[in-house]
Amino acid sequence: MTGQVRTVDGRVAGRRGQATRQKLLDCLSEMLSSSPYRDVKVIDVARKAGTSPATFYQYFPDVEGAVLEIADQMAAEGAGLTELLEGRSWVGKAGWQTAQELVDGFLEFWRKNDAILRVVDLGAAEGDKRFYKIRMKILNSVNNSLSDSIAELQSKGRIDKDVNPAAIAGSLVAMLAAVAGHQKGFQTWGVKQAELKPNLALLVHLGVTGKKPTK
Amino acid sequence: MTGQVRTVDGRVAGRRGQATRQKLLDCLSEMLSSSPYRDVKVIDVARKAGTSPATFYQYFPDVEGAVLEIADQMAAEGAGLTELLEGRSWVGKAGWQTAQELVDGFLEFWRKNDAILRVVDLGAAEGDKRFYKIRMKILNSVNNSLSDSIAELQSKGRIDKDVNPAAIAGSLVAMLAAVAGHQKGFQTWGVKQAELKPNLALLVHLGVTGKKPTK
DNA sequence: TCGGTAAGCTGACGGCATGACAGGACAAGT
DNA sequence: ACTTGTCCTGTCATGCCGTCAGCTTACCGA
Known part of the structure; x- marks a missing residue:
């Protein structure tokens, strides 16, 4: 049904990549529970996941894109x-x-x-x-x-x-x-x-x- | 009940001030109808009202504060x-x-x-x-x-x-x-x-x- | 009419998030 | 060890945030 998971720039995500991606989703999910949607920032999610904002943007176009994924x-x-x-x-x-x-x-x-x-x-x-x-x-x-x-x-x-x-x-x-x-x-x-x-x-x-x- | 309308820094708003304030509220209200809440920016509201962001912050602590007023x-x-x-x-x-x-x-x-x-x-x-x-x-x-x-x-x-x-x-x-x-x-x-x-x-x-x- | 005072507004600035890129780190196969 | 392709990050230009000092405008009493 769904093809492989892909990064924003088209590469195929491997094991490690998918793990990072999922970790970002989990952290975002957690942030949504604890702070207003409007105030959720990419940099906070990245920090919480122990990675950098740039990594976030490799997997998601923006916060909304990631939220859609979780949803x-x-x-x-x-x-x-x-x-x-x-x-x-x-x-x-x-x-x-x-x-x-x-x-x-x-x-x-x-x-x-x-x-x-x-x-x-x-x-x-x-x-x-x-x-x-x-x-x-x-x-x-x-x-x-x-x-x-x-x-x-x-x-x-x-x-x-x-x-x-x-x-x-x-x-x-x-x-x-x-x-x-x-x-x-x-x-x-x-x-x-x-x-x-x-x-x-x-x-x-x-x-x-x-x-x-x-x- | 409510005292006079006051600016954030404590001054009393006069005729002109109240008009500006109301115009900002109106513009914000309009923006909320046309774009996602998350994407409403102070600078856009100010531009739409024909004034500067600094003016906005004179009357409201932040976007949320203004929204509460409208509400x-x-x-x-x-x-x-x-x-x-x-x-x-x-x-x-x-x-x-x-x-x-x-x-x-x-x-x-x-x-x-x-x-x-x-x-x-x-x-x-x-x-x-x-x-x-x-x-x-x-x-x-x-x-x-x-x-x-x-x-x-x-x-x-x-x-x-x-x-x-x-x-x-x-x-x-x-x-x-x-x-x-x-x-x-x-x-x-x-x-x-x-x-x-x-x-x-x-x-x-x-x-x-x-x-x-x-x- | 004329200051004086307070209201009203803005330019400019440091700070931070955004989003893009290129290059380095890493794992796996040969 | 070398190659290949995945994965991550340092860095940078851009743009918004939120604040301040300082300028302009309106009002008012003398």
Whole structure:
């Protein structure tokens, strides 16, 4: 699929080169967690990786280029979120279970990758198609599965005709992503993590099935 | 409440000074709409405003400081979003109306201020308390009203006891904000603006009342 | 009308990040 | 040891940052 890893000037990266490259990515990733995106400088990343700025520019065109790389790796993992919905039922107690596990898995994934996801979110919101594509890659799997589930329930007549499955699914996924990204915010509103999850699951269940879950 | 407007070095700003200051804010605001936050440079803002970088630093400590100023002005307007909920009913047809108007007003506000809201969102997500506070100021009005409505319905026994009003309200508000910030994303999923609104309103209504709206 | 005072603005400067290059260090095969 | 191709860095021109001293402008009281 992907060709070999190449440097900016076209050479093929060998073992050592790839190691350096990865180390730079790791350090950048770490910096994104500890300081504002706007203030991340190439020279700091290079220093942290025990190398020089020039080396950084050998592997990446700029900071944004490296961020895209990290985001891509994450998106590949994120595609696994589909499993949270594959072959699950939305009926009865199983439905409630499905909603809960979806929320759980989603929040966990976001928590693990919050720094990079923030940047991806910003890039996408600013209209950058590359970030946009990555955001889609992560959300699409969940979104499509949800959308299909809703459409199926709709075809069985359990949901009103004028409901748009894609709109509902997209809104729910956006909600999950937003809440995950601002989990700290809820503490200020006096809501604890443990309380948040079941309430989110409730909203997801309501949105998908149009009914309260049977617990 | 606020004293006079002051320059960084403590002088009081007069008519001309305030005009310059405002012009810088306007230009910065415009730049945020047209280029990535990370790439907004003081020198560009100054040039656009027909002045020099040194002048910029006379009125603001740095770019972030100026952004906070803009965000503050916006937050003041945003507090008006409370009106969308004040004294509204969540019962019957009126409830559906309330949900629709909330969604409408929210999306409109976000659309008008999308550039600055993106930056505020990022700052808040990165843990900056100043941005966080501003984000709260905007969302709190809506959030509190929603939370109260849910708590009231709950006290009448129309909603399960184990529902946490603040968690539901916060999640719904986060959803509205997220969807508003990624409106373009839905087009890729084949969802048009006009279709999006009623579906969002449906989710809000479901979340607040636990029931499908009567239209 | 005329200083005096404070506001308003800018040129210039040291400092630092950026991004490009050429050349030296290094590993592996012969 | 020699060659080849990968890998890293010293160095440099460029441009932005953030500050300061000093100049210009506006206001005000005598």
